[in-house]
Amino acid sequence: MSKKQPIDLNFDKNHIWHPYTSMTAPLPVYPVTHAEQNFIYLESGEKLIDGMASWWSAVHGYNHPVLNAAVNEQLKDMSHIMFGGITHAPAVELCKKLVAITPPSLNKVFLADSGSVSVEVAIKMALQYWLSQGITGKNQLMTPHKGYHGDTFAAMSVCDPVNSMHSLYQGFLPQHVFVPAPQSQFGEEFDHNEVSILETYFNQHHQDIAAFIIEPIVQNAGGMNFYHPEYLKAVRHLCDQYHILLICDEIATGFGRTGKWFAVEHAQIEPDILCIGKALTGGYMTLSATLTTDKIAIGISEGEAGVLMHGPTFMGNPLACAVACASIQLLQSIDCLKQVSQINDWLNVALAPCRELKCVTNVRVLGAIGVVEVDHIVDVADIQKRFIELGVWIRPFGKLIYLMPPYISKQPDIEKLSQAIYTVLASRE
Ligand SMILES: *Cc1c(COP(=O)(O)O)cnc(C)c1O
Numbered sequence: 001m002s003k004k005q006p007i008d009l010n011f012d013k014n015h016i017w018h019p020y021t022s023m024t025a026p027l028p029v030y031p032v033t034h035a036e037q038n039f040i041y042l043e044s045g046e047k048l049i050d051g052m053a054s055w056w057s058a059v060h061g062y063n064h065p066v067l068n069a070a071v072n073e074q075l076k077d078m079s080h081i082m083f084g085g086i087t088h089a090p091a092v093e094l095c096k097k098l099v100a101i102t103p104p105s106l107n108k109v110f111l112a113d114s115g116s117v118s119v120e121v122a123i124k125m126a127l128q129y130w131l132s133q134g135i136t137g138k139n140q141l142m143t144p145h146k147g148y149h150g151d152t153f154a155a156m157s158v159c160d161p162v163n164s165m166h167s168l169y170q171g172f173l174p175q176h177v178f179v180p181a182p183q184s185q186f187g188e189e190f191d192h193n194e195v196s197i198l199e200t201y202f203n204q205h206h207q208d209i210a211a212f213i214i215e216p217i218v219q220n221a222g223g224m225n226f227y228h229p230e231y232l233k234a235v236r237h238l239c240d241q242y243h244i245l246l247i248c249d250e251i252a253t254g255f256g257r258t259g260k261w262f263a264v265e266h267a268q269i270e271p272d273i274l275c276i277g278k279a280l281t282g283g284y285m286t287l288s289a290t291l292t293t294d295k296i297a298i299g300i301s302e303g304e305a306g307v308l309m310h311g312p313t314f315m316g317n318p319l320a321c322a323v324a325c326a327s328i329q330l331l332q333s334i335d336c337l338k339q340v341s342q343i344n345d346w347l348n349v350a351l352a353p354c355r356e357l358k359c360v361t362n363v364r365v366l367g368a369i370g371v372v373e374v375d376h377i378v379d380v381a382d383i384q385k386r387f388i389e390l391g392v393w394i395r396p397f398g399k400l401i402y403l404m405p406p407y408i409s410k411q412p413d414i415e416k417l418s419q420a421i422y423t424v425l426a427s428r429e
Pocket of ligand 1: 114115116117119149150151215216220221249251252277278387
């Protein structure tokens with residue numbers, strides 16, 4: 001796109017829907033001309049330090065030469081080709097890598113177009129698996145409160161029923177069984193009562209439940225809850241005991257964000273089905289994957305349907321697969337876990353002063369995620385304007401102001417992001 005033509009904000013305002021906004025009273029949008037490393041450049045000339053990694057995805061920052069080269073190379077061969085009856089090197093190479101880096105039992109890969117779709121596919125896998133075993137009646141899911149799994153209908157039906165769109169679509173969404181959100185925090189003591197409570201739900205509902213779906217260790221958009229690995233271990237154990245499949249949604253946590261390649265590693269468990277997305281392509285384009293075990297895949301394939309009933313048009317898109325391969329290779333070669341652990345140290349120090357503020361109820365850091373929770377719902381338009389004046393890109397939601405910067409961020413960038421949060425909150429005390 002030409003950088004010389006001004007971006008038509010008026011057209012944008014009158015015709016284009018942005019995420020979760022109104023068409024009559026939209027939140028302001030900031031025209032961006034380009035982005036480089038962990039910096040975002042506004043049309044007005046400002047340079048912002050990125051604290052969001054474009055919603056968990058741009059782990060290497062923007063305009064990365066290695067990722068650019070992967071896309072350019074692939075463009076010369078083909079940007080897209082249907083995946084029905086055809087295969088290609090980028091897809092095969094990517095799935096080899098995914099099988100290698102995910103927990104060992106996950107051997108079968110379904111490539112889908114977005115995180116929400118990978119969740120839909122995971123749910124289909126679970127339902128089809130039980131049908132293939134001749135077990136009927138397992139047509140509900142179990143999931144904790146405070147979850148977030150996407151905006152398509154099946155995914156939405158397992159999002160937190162209070163802080164989501166459930167009431168809006170009442171009567172249309174399938175009904176599932178919600179268990180209490182994990183309470184014991186990561187790094188603190190585990191309250192074993194949580195297991196007994198979980199067990200009562202498993203005991204009461206197991207015959208109706210096909211799968212338990214959960215975001216491992218970090219519940220993201222549902223409240224940035226960093227919970228104790230023992231909770232996840234208990235869920236795995238109960239799923240085995242009560243013949244329920246475990247779906248782990250690592251769309252946000254995958255690829256190092258929590259300090260492990262995959263957050264399930266904190267609990268040393270393996271799910272039956274794993275969803276990944278967001279950082280999969282290093283934030284370059286949309287792609288997701290649902291992985292499962294031999295047992296589930298063979299079960300589905302030997303069932304009555306004989307096939308998994310899903311096949312998106314852009315399945316296995318070669319451009320997306322090629323850049324995903326390059327991104328994973330880059331994460332491996334630069335030792336992303338070391339970068340994440342450094343950011344963790346910097347965030348811990350730089351966000352600490354926020355604890356002194358009256359309006360701050362909690363400050364928590366895990367991996368390359370820093371959260372400042374306040375006692376009031378934040379006015380997004382207003383606070384975002386202040387952040388931009390301070391040269392940072394941070395987009396809070398609800399009572400949460402949080403950072404999940406690209407892994408390439410340097411210490412002064414993390415400090416500036418953290419100080420901006422402090423400055424904006426302190427100015428209101
Ligand atoms: C973002 C997210 C999704 C949905 O992914 P999309 O690509 O936005 O459809 C699902 N689950 C979790 C945990 C997410 O963070």
